[in-house]
Amino acid sequence: MPPLGVVDYGMGNLRSVLNAFEEIGHEAELVTEAEAVAGYDRIVIPGVGAFSQAMANLSRSALDEALDRHVAAGKPLLGICLGMQLICRESDEDGTHQGFGWIDAQVRHFPPAEGLKVPHMGWNAIEIARENPLLREVNSGADVYFVHSYYVDCASAEDAVCTTEHGVRFASVIAKENVFGMQFHPEKSQNIGMQLLRNFATLH
């Protein structure tokens, strides 16, 4: 298996993601330069932090264009947490900001509701809405670990392959052709998370 590329663009700690791939026996390397992206068959965009800062960092290093080419070439890409939100068309976080738009979706703040804690933090269930090879050997209702204040609202229900309830029912796993996103942290979701990462690493 060739190594996976994990994009390092200054948005949070990537050690956990590398540890998780090591645990499941798939080599993963940090990718910091645009020229390096083409050398990988599979790319992961992790990250925590602000949406606009993330897009600005990717743009400054021209990683955004390299990632666009990776996706256009039909190669698999997985966005985790903030990385999943970047895949979407637009985010409402601190104004309106454009994402990659590989999947037609809007990133919105959780609406205020009595007794509802934001950020949505902790273990919550993913309900499988559509079959997808990314979900091989994962049961509907499995609990995974979330930390986020903004959620993904897909324009087409087709793209929301798993949903989760937290005041609203939102897309917790999105997929469209070769582009995938997970709102939770698979690297912190123990066995279920390892299975999801293994599935991504071995997609045909």
Next chain:
Amino acid sequence: MVKKRLVAVLILRDGQVVQSIKFKHTNVIHADPVHAMEAFNKWSVDEIVLLNVSREEESRAAFAEAVERVSKHCFVPLAVGGWITEVDYARELLTKGADKLVLNTAFADHPAFVEAASKRFGKQCIVASIDVKRDDAGVAHVAVDRGRRLLEETPAAWAQQVRALGAGEIFFNSVDHDGARKGYDLESVKAIVEAVDLPVIAFGGVFTWSHLLAGIKAGAEAVAAANIFHYTEQATRKAKTFLANAGVPVRSEGQSLAPVRAAG
């Protein structure tokens, strides 16, 4: 619905996992925290808190190394604390695999650092550790500096203060209940839960699984224990199954198949 979490606490002194009784640390449980981590992985604990209770500030580097080694085996959230008073050291711990920073005395002595860390790493990264100690009259005071110095604020007022400084979560402990096997200081847990809308992790004093249940009923989002989890085989599985049987929503992974009775 977000599940109630079961948290295992590893208390490190000079790199070894120690037992904590009223904030005194004498018995070594594990020479190497990685061994404890491996057991908790098998038992599907929901979160790990790793605390450096070494007396010397010079323990920082060795603790960062322990964080790095433990995080390699930790595939659930990892919160770490002890001697964190500056951004550079906070960043080092996060780079080495920590997900959250547990801050205690820093809220009293280095509030500007806490605010800066919260802005930089996000509120979700900042866990305020609040230790409570009761005086002879039974009045609860907030204690900092490993239980040695009392603050003027009530636990409820201090909870509001740490929230204002940028905490995203509260890790509650009681000097009197720590290792005392009589359950959490529920009255103080309740006072804090009612004072702020932050998730509260209850800690200190668990000896039976029903103590965990009492913590949840007092309003805690997560219940933590240390000693009992180390000394009981399959501990966190048994604890989680007990909570599930009592109707508490817990993560499905890690519940054992057979119902278990309350320990103790």
